[in-house]
Amino acid sequence: MGKIFKFYKDVDTDQIIASQYLLYPTIEEMKGHTFESLNADFAGEVKEGDFVVADENFGCGSSREQAPSVLKALGVKAVIAKSFARIFYRNSINIGLPVIVCKTLPDEVEEGDDMELNLKEGVITCNGKEYECTKLPDKMQEILDMGGLIASLNK
């Protein structure tokens, strides 16, 4: 069970982690600035196992892999959105952050709601309702199952 942090459509990677923080040598040093321009309290409030829920086109913009990486480092269990920008989507799978497409859930939940994700079955439960998620392509599921691209290349 985790708490929902809700965002709107077209959230770009500059909003997730701004470019002035990309010179920090580690993701650990960057993560405190996640979503700084949209919700300055996010990094302090988010807890291990929480979820980010967004509308269409989450993660558009730059190719910075630091964007999914700071979310993962803060303990975000998964990002659920109506759709994702393609580079963000690929990067997330490669670092082992589940990204889940669900067209209905984002409109029916509020910031602060509790939700549960069964990744294996592709089912989300929130406010007593079950949501089915779109399945990943096999190639991506394989990488995600192994914990990311590095683990998958080292297999």
Next chain:
Amino acid sequence: MGQTLVEKIIGNNVNKTVKPGDIVTVDVDWCMVDDIMVPFAVSKFEEMGFDKVFDPDKLVLIYDHFLPATQVDDSRHFRVGDEFAKKYGVKNVHRTEGICHQLMTEAGYVKPGQIAFGTDSHTVTYGCVGAFATGIGYTEMAGILGTGQLWLKVPETIKVVINGKLPGNVSSKDVILRIIGDLTSSGATYASLEFSGDTIDDMSIASRMTMSNMAVEAGAKCGLFAPDEKTCQYCNIEYTDDIKNLRSDEDAEFARVMTYRAENFVPVLACPSLVDNIHPVSEMAGKKVDQVFLGSCTNGRLEDLQTAAKILKGKHVKEYLKFIVTPASRKIYRQALADGTLEILSDAGAIITTPGCGLCCGRAGGILSDGEVVVATNNRNFLGRMGTSKVEIYLASPATAAATALTGFITEA
């Protein structure tokens, strides 16, 4: 059934006929790593346990985002890059020559029909010469550096056809902004955007680069132009039958076809804070502007600087306004120096900077603060991109930028 351009490029690489949705593993012709991502890509490469780069001559390292350094730790990125280049025998290192996306074709690397990946989303720019090129993260880049390969899904194609003659005050920047507005910022997600028609045939390679550069702002995986004689001249190669075949067949299947008459385009702006928030310049005319930026991998080429010089010759920009000009590469800088363009711009009050990405990505050379308004020729107007989140960024063509610099208010050229 016929094939689209992107299907042909990928099919040639994997030696079989491919169709949209196929997942294939391609041999990579070019890898580009920029200075921001160098330390991350290097550390992932080492974590993966590789002991050599698959082909050091296919890797190009380019320092541009942090150049010249503005923060105390920026130069660490150059050092890590230099050490990696020395250790693995990478010879293609550009330390001060310009912006990565300009150099990858200008310096003679990417050619028609090739496949390139870069650690920056505007890698799509190389579609201007008919190459499949797209941005990836640094972990995937590390994987390519070790293996020489990457898997990808063959994209569908959205074909954009433009015929006719563009009005005199309209450039390819206005055209691509209009198209992004029509598609929306996610309308081409996962797709190959392909530009064609006689308006496109008439465009210079520089103008085409502006359009392929911004394909990603509609979510596209690549933004392609079929290579023609002009392309081959730019790439310094022969226009062979193989290259002539690099175009979509008449009977190819497209996910969508968008058709435009060139005469119907007008100068436009992408208004705060989304690239698909497109309005005619005339609609926003009269808004006071604090700074104008002419440059970037979108519009920092010689023809862009010349367009501005034509408007500003013998005149001076508004006294309170900062007009910042950043050529996309040293080659362009020198050409603009030699033909008098930079002198005209300097006389008009321009602050001319070294080629690089600084201001476009909000790191250096003209960062703005709360309540300020900037008209800029780069590719993104995201919240906070060029300063604080209370800066208004309007994206425009070089002509609109120059006309605005002159009056201090948003002005149609």
